Amino acid sequence: MGAEHVATTADAGRKLVDVAKDHLAVVAITEVGELVRRGGVLVDGVPGGINDPVRAGAVLTVVDHELAALAATDRLTPPSPQPVPVVHEDDDLLVVDKPPGMHVHPLGEHRDDTLVGALLWHAGARPDQPWAAWRPRPTHRLDRGTSGLVLVAKQPEVQRAVDLLRDEGRVSRTYRAVVAGVVVGDAGTVDAPIGVDPRDDRRRRVVAPGEGQDAISHWRVVERQVDRTVVELTLDTGRTHQLRVHLAHLRHPVVGDVRYGGPPTATPGIALRAVRLSLPHPTTGSLLDVTAAPVPTVEPNASDPEGTP
Numbered sequence: 001m002g003a004e005h006v007a008t009t010a011d012a013g014r015k016l017v018d019v020a021k022d023h024l025a026v027v028a029i030t031e032v033g034e035l036v037r038r039g040g041v042l043v044d045g046v047p048g049g050i051n052d053p054v055r056a057g058a059v060l061t062v063v064d065h066e067l068a069a070l071a072a073t074d075r076l077t078p079p080s081p082q083p084v085p086v087v088h089e090d091d092d093l094l095v096v097d098k099p100p101g102m103h104v105h106p107l108g109e110h111r112d113d114t115l116v117g118a119l120l121w122h123a124g125a126r127p128d129q130p131w132a133a134w135r136p137r138p139t140h141r142l143d144r145g146t147s148g149l150v151l152v153a154k155q156p157e158v159q160r161a162v163d164l165l166r167d168e169g170r171v172s173r174t175y176r177a178v179v180a181g182v183v184v185g186d187a188g189t190v191d192a193p194i195g196v197d198p199r200d201d202r203r204r205r206v207v208a209p210g211e212g213q214d215a216i217s218h219w220r221v222v223e224r225q226v227d228r229t230v231v232e233l234t235l236d237t238g239r240t241h242q243l244r245v246h247l248a249h250l251r252h253p254v255v256g257d258v259r260y261g262g263p264p265t266a267t268p269g270i271a272l273r274a275v276r277l278s279l280p281h282p283t284t285g286s287l288l289d290v291t292a293a294p295v296p297t298v299e300p301n302a303s304d305p306e307g308t309p
Contacts, residue, residue, distance in 0.1 A: 005060040005131035012056040016041065016048045022155070024062065025132035025204075026125050028075045037128065037213045040066035062130055077106050079125040081115035088290050091152060092158045092283045095290045100147040100269020104138055119152060140173075145257065148175070148274025149292050161282035171279040174231040175243060176222065177293050178271035179252040180263055183229040187220035190246040203239045204261060206249045215239045217246040228255060230294075243272060294300065 011019045020041050021032045039047030041253035042061045043054070054060075070076050085097040096115070098104065101120050104115045118137035123273050130282035134154040139162045142150060151171075153159035195212030197203035206212075216236035221231040229252065244260050247253055265271065285309045 003061065004127050005058055007054045007058040007060060009056045011058075012052050014052050016043065016052045016060075017050045017051065017053055019054050019060070022135055023060075023131050023133070025123060025135040026076050026079060026130040027067075027070055028077070029135070031162060033073050035062075035066060035070070038066065039063070060131070063169065067130060074106070074111060076130075077114065077120060078112055078117050079100070079120040079127060079129075080113045081121055082113045082118050084115060084118045084122075086122070087149065087292060088288070090281075092155065092281075093153050093162075095277060096150050096286075097292050098142055098150050100145055100267075103144050104141040104150065111152070111167055116148065123154075139166075140238065142274060143244070143270075143272075144273045145268075146271040146274065147269055149173075149277045149290060150274070151277055152281075158282050160278070165279055165282060169186055172277070173235065173274060174276035174278075176273050176275045177231050177233060177247065178255045179229050179231055179247055180255055180261075181227065181229065181252050182224055183219075183221055183231065183250075185250055186220070187218070190217045190219070190249060191215075192246060192249055194242060194245050204245045206245060212235060213237070215240050215242050217243055217248065219247075219250075244270075 005023045007019065014257040017033050017036050020036055021029055024032055027035065031051060035041060036048065036050045040063045042063065043052065045060050056292065060158050084099070085096055087284050088096055098115050102113065102115055106116065115156045116136050116138065120132055123132035123136060125132040137153040137156065137159040139151045139153055142148060151192055153162055162171065192206040192215060193209055193212040194204050194215045195207035196235050197205045212239060218234045219231045220230050221229055222232050236244060244254055244257055248260035253260045254270050255262050256265040262270065272292065275294055276291045278287070280286070281288045
């Protein structure tokens with residue numbers, strides 16, 4: 001596979017910068033425009049202009065030293081061969097089952113083996129091939145320790161359509177969690193705003209009304225065990241660590257979530273899993289309703305808790 005992109009009929013007539021944003025997928029999208037302005041993207045061997053229309057069959061390449069400079073300053077996402085189960089895929093989007101312990105996006109020192117890196121590999125990028133059939137665009141994120149379903153758009157217009165559906169309340173996500181203790185009651189709602197913990201900016205906490213972001217979570221009991229409870233959860237809002245914070249606020253933290261007071265486990269990640277995703281398909285309008293296996297069994301008494309969110 002050569003390190004090039006041959007423009008397709010779908011690319012024809014579009015601006016070079018837009019084609020590069022869609023296919024030069026290992027480069028951070030915020031860097032693509034400036035890269036083209038610097039003459040770093042060649043069209044049939046000649047530096048292309050940012051607004052130049054692309055013709056079908058044109059060969060797009062990147063100047064080697066420009067790519068190396070971006071890599072040296074962490075502005076590339078390395079494609080990763082780490083397999084991620086694909087639960088659904090079509091021309092516009094896919095749904096994958098993220099394993100626990102994997103970041104969705106590159107973050108700080110965690111740049112290798114991310115979900116985006118695995119999706120880049122799935123889309124055809126390689127360490128020596130910066131171009132891909134499409135740029136992965138996760139439409140939401142899961143914490144590193146949380147596993148389960150993530151919806152990914154393949155085109156920017158599909159991502160915008162999903163964002164609109166979410167704003168209209170037409171995207172439903174369901175989670176399962178194993179929590180510490182036996183929950184009293186069969187179902188309930190936590191309506192408690194969330195803000196940054198001033199003692200640790202990696203943590204969130206419930207704050208007084210008006211001091212943080214509104215956050216509403218709904219729960220129902222699925223199973224009660226000797227000292228744990230399996231609950232199903234949905235959200236009206238999507239705040240950072242929302243379910244983890246709200247469950248800890250109920251004094252029933254997620255098993256394995258030591259950051260919020262949960263008991264440690266011998267398995268990676270935390271016992272929180274996105275198990276169902278439902279929405280109208282952003283292109284066809286038909287119902288897309290995808291499910292995953294429920295939260296796995298967790299083993300107690302581990303000494304290696306989750307490291308980062």
